[in-house]
Amino acid sequence: QKEVEQNSGPLSVPEGAIASLNCTYSDRVSQSFFWYRQYSGKSPELIMSIYSNGDKEDGRFTAQLNKASQYVSLLIRDSQPSDSATYLCVIQGAQKLVFGQGTRLTINP
């Protein structure tokens, strides 16, 4: 089993709808969880971090964490074409960050 699993997509969502990105992880002791966004040909950039169970909202983005289920998700409300990118789920391991393979999201105008 991979340490961090994401559906690679592509995930296609109409403009204005909610995009839902999901991630599961295997290391129960992980305490820090991140979502990075990567545009084609660019480097990853941090968009959300979450450390405790529940929801964390930042503008149109909501991160959700359920440690018992080892599940973390990212919701994007009112999706815009500029949200089209690959979204990377990242788990803080003992000393390093472990990346999922990424989900490619396309927002259709």
Add this chain to the structure above:
Amino acid sequence: DVKVTQSSRYLVKRTGEKVFLECVQDMDHENMFWYRQDPGLGLRLIYFSYDVKMKEKGDIPEGYSVSREKKERFSLILESTSTNQTSMYLCASRDPAVSTEAFFGQGTRLTVV
């Protein structure tokens, strides 16, 4: 703003050549990382460094070595390139005392022919 700079955006090398990929960060970060990114495989950790002259193997260290003689600079060395090392290489840095966020360089696209 944190700046992580990689020495080259694009490199083309012949099989068997030696390659140095340089990464410099300007925020006095202790931790530095080298990843490679391949379609369908995501980012995989090659090596990381906690501090000057300290290094740890990541998940795929074979065929690579690293050097960290100064805090701001972390070099990835490919002693004898092979075609399976064709990839996007990403450097990152982080200050674990302040934040767990990692800041990335712009990436180096290496093609080995």
